[in-house]
Amino acid sequence: xxxxxxxxxxxxxxxxxxxxxxxxxxxxxxxxxxxxxxxxxxxxxxxxxxxxxxxxxxxxxxxxxxxxxxxxxxxxxxxxxxxxxxxxxxxxxxxxxxxxxxxxxxxxxxxxxxxxxxxxxxxxxxxxxxxxxxxxxxxxxxxxxxxxxxxxxxxxxxxxxxxxxxxxxxxxxxxxxxxxxxxxxxxxxxxxxxxxxxxxxxxxxxxxxxxxxxxxxxxxxxxxxxxxxxxxxxxxxxxxxxxxxxxxxxxxxxxxxxxxxxxxxxxxxxxxxxxxxxxxxxxxxxxxxxxxxxxxxxxxxxxxxxxxxxxxxxxxxxxxxxxxxxxxxxxxxxxxxxxxxxxxxxxxxxxxxxxxxxxxxxxxxxxxxxxxxxxxxxxxxxxxxxxxxxxxxxxxxxxxxxxxxxxxxxxxxxxxxxxxxxxxxxxxxxxxxxxxxxxxxxxxxxxxxxxxxxxxxxxxxxxxxxxxxxxxxxxxxxxxxxxxxxxxxxxxxxxxxxxxx
Amino acid sequence: xxxxxxxxxxxxxxxxxxxxxxxxxxxxxxxxxxxxxxxxxxxxxxxxxxxxxxxxxxxxxxxxxxxxxxxxxxxxxxxxxxxxxxxxxxxxxxxxxxxxxxxxxxxxxxxxxxxxxxxxxxxxxxxxxxxxxxxxxxxxxxxxxxxxxxxxxxxxxxxxxxxxxxxxxxxxxxxxxxxxxxxxxxxxxxxxxxxxxxxxxxxxxxxxxxxxxxxxxxxxxxxxxxxxxxxxxxxxxxxxxxxxxxxxxxxxxxxxxxxxxxxxxxxxxxxxxxxxxxxxxxxxxxxxxxxxxxxxx
Numbered sequence: 001x002x003x004x005x006x007x008x009x010x011x012x013x014x015x016x017x018x019x020x021x022x023x024x025x026x027x028x029x030x031x032x033x034x035x036x037x038x039x040x041x042x043x044x045x046x047x048x049x050x051x052x053x054x055x056x057x058x059x060x061x062x063x064x065x066x067x068x069x070x071x072x073x074x075x076x077x078x079x080x081x082x083x084x085x086x087x088x089x090x091x092x093x094x095x096x097x098x099x100x101x102x103x104x105x106x107x108x109x110x111x112x113x114x115x116x117x118x119x120x121x122x123x124x125x126x127x128x129x130x131x132x133x134x135x136x137x138x139x140x141x142x143x144x145x146x147x148x149x150x151x152x153x154x155x156x157x158x159x160x161x162x163x164x165x166x167x168x169x170x171x172x173x174x175x176x177x178x179x180x181x182x183x184x185x186x187x188x189x190x191x192x193x194x195x196x197x198x199x200x201x202x203x204x205x206x207x208x209x210x211x212x213x214x215x216x217x218x219x220x221x222x223x224x225x226x227x228x229x230x231x232x233x234x235x236x237x238x239x240x241x242x243x244x245x246x247x248x249x250x251x252x253x254x255x256x257x258x259x260x261x262x263x264x265x266x267x268x269x270x271x272x273x274x275x276x277x278x279x280x281x282x283x284x285x286x287x288x289x290x291x292x293x294x295x296x297x298x299x300x301x302x303x304x305x306x307x308x309x310x311x312x313x314x315x316x317x318x319x320x321x322x323x324x325x326x327x328x329x330x331x332x333x334x335x336x337x338x339x340x341x342x343x344x345x346x347x348x349x350x351x352x353x354x355x356x357x358x359x360x361x362x363x364x365x366x367x368x369x370x371x372x373x374x375x376x377x378x379x380x381x382x383x384x385x386x387x388x389x390x391x392x393x394x395x396x397x398x399x400x401x402x403x404x405x406x407x408x409x410x411x412x413x414x415x416x417x418x419x420x421x422x423x424x425x426x427x428x429x430x431x432x433x434x435x436x437x438x439x440x441x442x443x444x445x446x447x448x449x450x451x452x453x454x455x456x457x458x459x460x461x462x463x464x465x466x467x468x469x470x471x472x473x474x475x476x477x478x479x480x481x482x483x484x485x486x487x488x489x490x491x492x493x494x495x496x497x498x499x500x501x
Numbered sequence: 502x503x504x505x506x507x508x509x510x511x512x513x514x515x516x517x518x519x520x521x522x523x524x525x526x527x528x529x530x531x532x533x534x535x536x537x538x539x540x541x542x543x544x545x546x547x548x549x550x551x552x553x554x555x556x557x558x559x560x561x562x563x564x565x566x567x568x569x570x571x572x573x574x575x576x577x578x579x580x581x582x583x584x585x586x587x588x589x590x591x592x593x594x595x596x597x598x599x600x601x602x603x604x605x606x607x608x609x610x611x612x613x614x615x616x617x618x619x620x621x622x623x624x625x626x627x628x629x630x631x632x633x634x635x636x637x638x639x640x641x642x643x644x645x646x647x648x649x650x651x652x653x654x655x656x657x658x659x660x661x662x663x664x665x666x667x668x669x670x671x672x673x674x675x676x677x678x679x680x681x682x683x684x685x686x687x688x689x690x691x692x693x694x695x696x697x698x699x700x701x702x703x704x705x706x707x708x709x710x711x712x713x714x715x716x717x718x719x720x721x722x723x724x725x726x727x728x729x730x731x732x733x734x735x736x737x738x739x740x741x742x743x744x745x746x747x748x749x750x751x752x753x754x755x756x757x758x759x760x761x762x763x764x765x766x767x768x769x770x771x772x773x774x775x776x777x778x779x780x781x782x783x784x785x786x787x788x789x790x791x792x793x794x795x796x797x798x
Contacts, residue, residue: 212514212517231546231547232544239689242685243775431663432543432663435659435662436655439658440655476516476517476520477517477520479517479521480516480517481521483517483520483521484521484525484528487521487648488647488652488653488654489654489655492546492628
């Protein structure tokens with residue numbers, strides 16, 4: 001079910017009404033679990049079974065980890081919890097990819113029409129599987145880690161994972177894994193941050209300003225920016241880009257970079273807004289990534305919940321940067337390649353991850369990523385501003401070039417696109433594509449601009465953060481304009497790009 | 502309980518909502534006052550939607566001819582044919598979408614021209630059709646035109662920047678003759694069509710033929726004369742094995758003794774911009790051919 005669909009509006013309003021109806025306050029969690037299952041099952045009811053199986057695996061293993069008194073018992077259940085999550089993910093998401101790979105290695109020319117190989121090749125990709133299995137792993141690992149950490153964590157473990165009835169634990173864990181605002185495309189929530197929030201909620205405690213702000217901004221980015229841009233960035237799919245000039249193709253690629261941000265950041269904002277409407281705080285997922293001065297900074301600002309997850313549950317366990325330079329570079333690259341594969345079951349995503357991993361390693365080698373920006377201390381000089389602008393543009397170009405593999409997942413087509421960039425230099429400039437792309441990209445640029453380092457210290461930023469009557473009026477008018485544009489200029493509705501992951 | 506549900510006094514939503522309503526009202530006044538011109542669309546999807554909305558919401562009881570087709574038919578400006586003509590050629594879409602719109606619209610033209618070629622492999626654009634005939638949205642768009650695609654602020658702005666194309670400024674046949682890009686596209690199509698269609702593809706066509714046959718029967722029952730046609734194209738592409746196979750397949754499924762086919766024009770030297778779509782001067786000539794055959798008899 002899409003956040004932009006009429007069915008979703010009905011489901012959200014019905015759930016919201018029941019949820020805050022005073023006699024139902026004791027069953028708020030079951031209401032949200034049922035609504036989340038309905039949300040998930042809407043387009044493919046059969047896949048709900050897999051979600052429920054995944055929930056049961058995580059309930060059983062994390063409960064056992066929490067209740068095992070011996071370390072070996074905890075490790076045993078934690079291992080099986082993580083393994084089962086990875087098995088589910090591996091089977092449904094990567095079963096086809098690796099089967100095709102091994103068939104290719106074996107030199108098979110035909111594909112069997114039944115049997116195990118056929119089943120592996122035709123398994124459906126359950127929507128949101130990458131997100132809910134990662135949350136499941138975070139649950140199991142967090143419960144395990146709390147067993148040998150400081151007193152406050154132990155208290156947390158006791159309260160939310162041990163001193164709780166099995167049925168309630170089942171319900172709370174189902175809620176944590178299936179909460180519909182973040183079920184399909186994140187933000188990936190950590191168990192330790194979510195479980196303490198589970199409590200009865202009151203209508204009068206709803207942070208309306210926050211809900212309104214996040215929903216309007218999120219829907220605006222998705223429906224007005226991303227859904228309109230997709231009608232133009234469509235033209236950089238094969239073979240259409242072959243007939244376009246270099247400047248046009250570059251503008252469309254720039255537009256795709258804006259689109260993917262607006263689409264995913266829009267989704268995350270809607271999720272956070274919906275979460276807040278039900279009394280839950282979901283983590284921020286984007287922090288103006290396109291003003292990053294380094295690739296490392298980009299990954300601290302883009303899809304923050306995934307980056308944090310990869311850091312906590314993969315990079316640090318692999319040794320992080322504690323085992324020498326070479327090992328650090330290796331860890332960075334391996335984490336990024338796996339992070340790339342997490343995005344999609346195609347080798348081009350692994351190449352995309354490798355591209356970023358190598359970028360991060362080179363940056364670290366040259367000591368570029370660890371430099372602090374000139375945001376504190378004395379006022380930066382104009383030379384510093386120019387250097388920072390150059391860095392921001394370089395990182396943006398690097399990241400945008402990487403998105404090409406999302407738009408053209410077939411590696412040969414991505415290479416062809418690059419070849420066409422050099423070939424079609426004299427093929428003219430197609431303003432009918434360029435002008436709308438620049439117009440629809442403008443909100444993303446304006447959204448980032450006040451956070452650009454050079455502007456942070458200026459009077460513009462001071463005005464934006466002040467609470468005078470005029471600034472309040474300007475903010476109200478901006479949100480009014482976004483609301484009006486939602487009604488007047490929304491593009492045709494499509495699934496969020498990150499749904500495929 | 503009522504108190505429990507009451508909205509806080511400093512409700513932060515009101516001011517932006519009032520601002521939005523004021524912006525919408527002002528925009529509607531400017532549209533009613535003809536100060537904001539309409540746009541013909543700035544992309545393929547929008548151009549299709551605008552044509553469909555104009556067809557359904559701006560009812561023309563005098564309508565004589567409507568064309569249903571793909572982007573191939575879309576190139577024919579209705580003005581090339583005559584007055585009271587509508588073209589529902591859908592860029593990137595299919596004949597089935599146009600026929601579905603005509604089928605559900607209040608007024609049916611006396612003649613429906615349906616393009617029949619390989620583009621029928623694209624199914625009906627269900628989203629477009631259901632949105633067009635949604636009772637609430639129809640009412641809204643008829644009452645308040647600002648909610649139509651043709652008044653989308655960005656489209657109006659871009660169209661105003663672009664300005665109107667005058668016919669005299671259009672490229673001539675000589676301009677198209679041997680451009681490298683055109684040749685490259687033609688070669689690609691020849692390559693693509695060198696293999697015969699697969700069984701799956703034939704099955705897909707068969708399914709869509711069944712859909713079109715039902716649509717034709719409904720329109721005929723409503724009193725329209727349905728004529729099938731195939732646009733002229735690039736001779737080299739039309740000589741390919743796959744093209745010929747599909748052509749024969751479709752002709753056999755829509756036999757001339759049951760379905761009326763438009764005769765092919767005698768001229769053979771048609772030029773396309775990309776191996777598929779007629780160039781504007783030739784589309785104009787084909788429009789004249791349609792006028793001669795359909796509206797002057």
